[in-house]
Amino acid sequence: MSVGQKPEVENRVRALHVVGVVCGLAAGAWLGTAEAPVKLAAGQAPPLVVTLGMVLGVFMARWTIPVMLKGAGFVVRDLRHNAHLLVWALLAGALWVVANTLTVFAIRNVGLSIAFPLWNSNCLIGLFWGWLFFNELRGAGWKGWAQVFGGSLALVIGAAILAWATAERTPVAGAHPMLGIAAALGAGVLWGTQYIPYRKAYISGMTPLSFVTVIAFGELVSTLVLSVIFAGSFSNLGQQIVAAKPFLFWLFLGGICWVFGDLFQQYAAKYIGIGRGIPLSNTNQLWGLAWGALVFGELTAIGTHARVLVLVGSLIMIVGAAFIGTAAAPASERSSWQSAMMRECTRYGLDPVRVEQARSGNDEQARQGSKRRAWELVFPICSVAVMIWLGLSLERPSVAMGLGWMVALLALTICSLFLSGLLLWKRTRFS
Amino acid sequence: MKRSIFAAIASDVHLWVPVCVLVGGICLLVVLR
Numbered sequence: 001m002s003v004g005q006k007p008e009v010e011n012r013v014r015a016l017h018v019v020g021v022v023c024g025l026a027a028g029a030w031l032g033t034a035e036a037p038v039k040l041a042a043g044q045a046p047p048l049v050v051t052l053g054m055v056l057g058v059f060m061a062r063w064t065i066p067v068m069l070k071g072a073g074f075v076v077r078d079l080r081h082n083a084h085l086l087v088w089a090l091l092a093g094a095l096w097v098v099a100n101t102l103t104v105f106a107i108r109n110v111g112l113s114i115a116f117p118l119w120n121s122n123c124l125i126g127l128f129w130g131w132l133f134f135n136e137l138r139g140a141g142w143k144g145w146a147q148v149f150g151g152s153l154a155l156v157i158g159a160a161i162l163a164w165a166t167a168e169r170t171p172v173a174g175a176h177p178m179l180g181i182a183a184a185l186g187a188g189v190l191w192g193t194q195y196i197p198y199r200k201a202y203i204s205g206m207t208p209l210s211f212v213t214v215i216a217f218g219e220l221v222s223t224l225v226l227s228v229i230f231a232g233s234f235s236n237l238g239q240q241i242v243a244a245k246p247f248l249f250w251l252f253l254g255g256i257c258w259v260f261g262d263l264f265q266q267y268a269a270k271y272i273g274i275g276r277g278i279p280l281s282n283t284n285q286l287w288g289l290a291w292g293a294l295v296f297g298e299l300t301a302i303g304t305h306a307r308v309l310v311l312v313g314s315l316i317m318i319v320g321a322a323f324i325g326t327a328a329a330p331a332s333e334r335s336s337w338q339s340a341m342m343r344e345c346t347r348y349g350l351d352p353v354r355v356e357q358a359r360s361g362n363d364e365q366a367r368q369g370s371k372r373r374a375w376e377l378v379f380p381i382c383s384v385a386v387m388i389w390l391g392l393s394l395e396r397p398s399v400a401m402g403l404g405w406m407v408a409l410l411a412l413t414i415c416s417l418f419l420s421g422l423l424l425w426k427r428t429r430f431s
Numbered sequence: 432m433k434r435s436i437f438a439a440i441a442s443d444v445h446l447w448v449p450v451c452v453l454v455g456g457i458c459l460l461v462v463l464r
Contacts, residue, residue, distance in 0.1 A: 083436075084436050084439070084440055087440060087446065088445075088446070088449075091446075091449050091450065091453065092449075094453055095449060095452065095453055095456070098453060098456040098457060098460060099456065101460060102456060102459065102460065102463070105460075105463040129448075133444075133445055133448075179462070179463055182459060182463075183459065183463055186455070186456055186459045189452060189455075189456075190452055190453070190456045193448065193449050193452040193453075194449075196445055196448060196449050197449060200445050226460075229464075230464070347439050347443070348436060348439055349435075349436070
């Protein structure tokens with residue numbers, strides 16, 4: 001590297017760190033916002049039917065958004081280049097679904113205030129796998145460790161305080177606390193492990209937009225299998241879905257919002273790693289809280305002590321996110337990332353130059369794009385048609401909502417979508 | 432994909448760790464159900 005190139009490389013590294021941090025925070029906003037429409041349907045159907053409805057919306061969005069942004073040709077070409085990663089994408093989908101189902105049992109047996117902090121430890125699990133398998137934080141020095149590990153810990157503690165302050169703690173009849181704790185811890189381990197496929201894909205030069213199209217199959221098949229098992233038969237499941245039709249619109253909408261959040265989370269995992277990206281996206285708890293408190297008025301019944309705890313928990317989370325956001329990987333750590341990338345290239349016969357370009361957001365294919373075909377319009381047209389069809393049988397939600405706050409939060413969330421999307425496009429062309 | 436790629440996937444610890452965790456999660460679900 002010549003002397004003149006060095007500042008250019010450093011500028012690029014800084015630019016990608018900013019992209020990753022912004023994407024992590026946008027992921028938090030969208031994952032938190034996704035909770036709002038799902039709230040309107042929760043309780044109206046069995047938990048797995050709620051998950052299935054959401055996963056159907058997720059499946060639709062996981063195909064529509066990538067095809068609209070980059071074209072089907074680009075997605076297919078990227079999948080072909082990285083065919084060995086398809087098995088990891090399917091695994092990631094299955095891990096998410098099993099973890100999600102475990103949370104149902106966790107809440108049933110120990111309640112949200114205990115279950116949430118336990119499964120929210122997923123970011124620490126992700127950090128461990130990132131360090132062990134992908135050389136994250138190796139060479140980061142004590143300062144990097146203190147910022148990332150300390151920030152993650154602060155986010156877990158802050159989220160635990162929020163859950164403790166806001167969740168109802170009524171004793172559950174017939175509950176098995178040990179099983180509930182096992183389910184919550186299991187969900188945390190599964191969600192944390194789900195990030196192994198994410199990071200694996202991105203140090204191999206894959207694009208999030210194509211990786212998520214295959215994750216969608218893993219999610220859909222796993223949810224269908226679990227839903228049939230829990231419903232007892234296909235016909236029982238069919239009846240439950242028909243009964244839930246008046247609320248399916250909200251579940252699909254929640255699924256679409258969730259996909260925006262997950263896509264940003266994937267980009268954060270790509271550009272700053274899972275050790276930094278995942279804790280940042282866990283700020284979704286703050287957004288979920290804002291929707292619950294401001295729009296649905298869920299905190300009106302809590303006392304002053306709980307309100308103070310909410311404030312303290314939120315501040316701790318914000319400080320944790322700031323710690324991680326300012327912890328850019330130094331050159332020594334980036335060289336460890338590169339050795340992890342080279343290991344993948346050697347193992348799977350990948351072209352290191354192409355992978356390095358893709359990893360640093362300079363993928364030639366992403367910059368060139370692909371030729372759009374008229375049939376690709378089928379994806380957005382079908383998605384809009386499905387939403388209109390579901391909207392026709394939509395029942396007015398019985399939950400009271402603060403419209404002013406809803407508009408304000410929606411405006412903020414949509415702003416985060418456009419700003420982060422624009423930044424991603426300008427600096428990486430959605431590579 | 433060439434045969435060597437399948438061999439590389441099958442001997443990759445990055446595959447077996449998530450697979451084992453997934454199987455563990457499914458077993459836990461069976462117990463909870």
